[in-house]
Amino acid sequence: MAPNMRMQMAPDLSFSRVAHGYWRWDEWGISVDDLAQLLPQILDLGITTFDHADGYALGAAETAFGEAFAKTGISRESIEIITKCTLVYPDEHVKVKYYDTSREHIIARVNRSLQKLQTDYIDLLLLHRPDPLMDPESTAAAFDELYESGKVRHFGVSNYKPIDFDMLQSFSNQKLITNQIEVSVLQHENFDDRTVQHAVMKRIHPIVWSPLAGGRIFTGQGEEEVRVREALEAIRAEIGAPAIDDVALAWIFTHPVGFVPITGAAELELIRRPIEALDYTLTKEQYFTIWSAKTGRRVP
Secondary structure (H helix, E strand, O other), rough: HHHHHHHEEEOOOEOOEHHHEEEHHHHOOOHHHHHHHHHHHHHOOOEEEEEEOOHHHHHHHHHHOOOOOOOHHHOOHEEEEEEEEOOOOOOOOOOEEEOOOOHHHHHHHHHHHHHOOOOOOEEEEEOOOOOOOOOOOHHHHHHHHHHHHEEEEEEEEOOOOOOHHHHHHHOOOOOOOEEEOOOOOOOOOHHHOOOOOHHHHHOOOOOOOOOOOOHHHHHOOOOHHHHHHHHHHHHHHHHHHOOOHHHHHHHHEEEEEEEEEOOOOOHHHHHHHHHOOOOOOOHHHHHHHHHHHHHHHOOO
């Protein structure tokens, strides 16, 4: 990936235009040794940004990545690590899933993630979901402590709405540099409620999870899904792309906010697909053809 195909997230932090994500690590069916062999090939594609969370595969994803990356011998400075915290999952001690954005919880989870990932620092820490019981002073204190200790370089949020983002930022000395949100040709919620527009206003680049709608662009049988798939296929033929996922990803890349989509695949050929989609540019007419196919109506 050429240098100009990176996304500047902060003055001292850039990400690859596509990130590799580990949400479904426990579904991949590969070993740590397999991942150690895959990681250098991912870097050869130009993907240097890796997306984690302390709860992915109940912590096993961070552990596997840490072990695999250590086996590669690649310099830590060659990559960027994202991880998330604040979700607490049921176990023998916890009856119900809940959120914890307290200073104590955030610091404890970051220390655990650092150990699992076998690194001294995290490039970007995200709060996984908005917490209705957040004490923003406590959360902001955690950010300051982690930044001053050198354990976390930058901070952001995930799945936050504009009011939640602005509320936390108003208490924090650390700038929130991104919001990780769901966006795809089949998921427009974050356009409709102005979360994307808020990101444009804040001059931040959102990270996108599930950019292919969890595969529904290929297999969904609902009316909306069929309409969108037909539109994607028609535009695929127009631009000469090999498959409709190229079009769906190009649709995301077209937006001026500068989305950074996450690819969650374990096969190199599938990991390569979002990079190849960067070769295609959609016209405004093509962009809104897909938009109208999703909504079932013309724009007003």
